[in-house]
């Protein structure tokens with residue numbers, strides 16, 4: 001039900017943007033296409049629309065390069081301005097869930113917002129930025145970037161499914177990734193308690209799990225609670241570096257339910273409230 005509502009919202013935003021009455025009967029399905037397919041659909045120099053899932057804002061880009069993901073540039077200065085507004089006026093590497101719209105395709109994707117490298121268009125954007133699709137990899141690694149993957153799942157409405165079947169370590173990685181990307185949906189959906197996340201996440205400039213003690217997930221099939229020893233390195237606004245050495249506690253109501261992080265415990269021990 002939630003997914004359908006989300007898709008409808010996106011369609012409404014697009015149609016409103018085009019000045020079309022939102023009550024029209026047009027419906028699009030958001031697809032989570034693999035990079036190999038996207039690479040064919042959006043060859044170099046293709047122009048397409050980027051729709052930001054959280055804000056509903058959209059702008060146009062052109063693919064200029066990239067072999068394992070798309071290296072793109074905003075089409076005009078106006079597009080750069082919209083993109084910068086999406087990033088609250090400050091370029092950053094933070095990933096955001098987006099939908100790439102091209103012809104009849106609505107494709108789940110993830111972008112970051114840091115201009116880097118070369119640029120060619122007259123767009124007031126110093127370089128290019130990257131858009132990842134399912135199966136994309138970064139310039140440096142052979143595997144999908146976890147935060148990009150979570151954003152792609154979020155954009156496609158599949159984040160719930162992923163978190164419902166994830167093992168405790170995948171949940172912890174997603175939970176901390178939500179802090180790093182300042183994404184209340186990702187951290188919130190991995191959390192046992194409902195918390196007002198925005199004011200907490202706003203303070204997180206960076207975070208990294210530098211150590212996590214893991215048991216084989218197949219040894220945990222009957223467990224319903226678990227304490228995972230971790231070392232988490234934070235960079236917090238106005239506070240600087242901060243290290244957490246302790247355990248992240250997870251619970252589930254039965255062996256078939258989803259693991260969730262005990263956030264009250266975690267948030268208190270990390271002095272977020």
Ligand SMILES: [Zn+2]
Pocket residue numbers: 066069070071129130131139
């Ligand atoms: Zn790139």
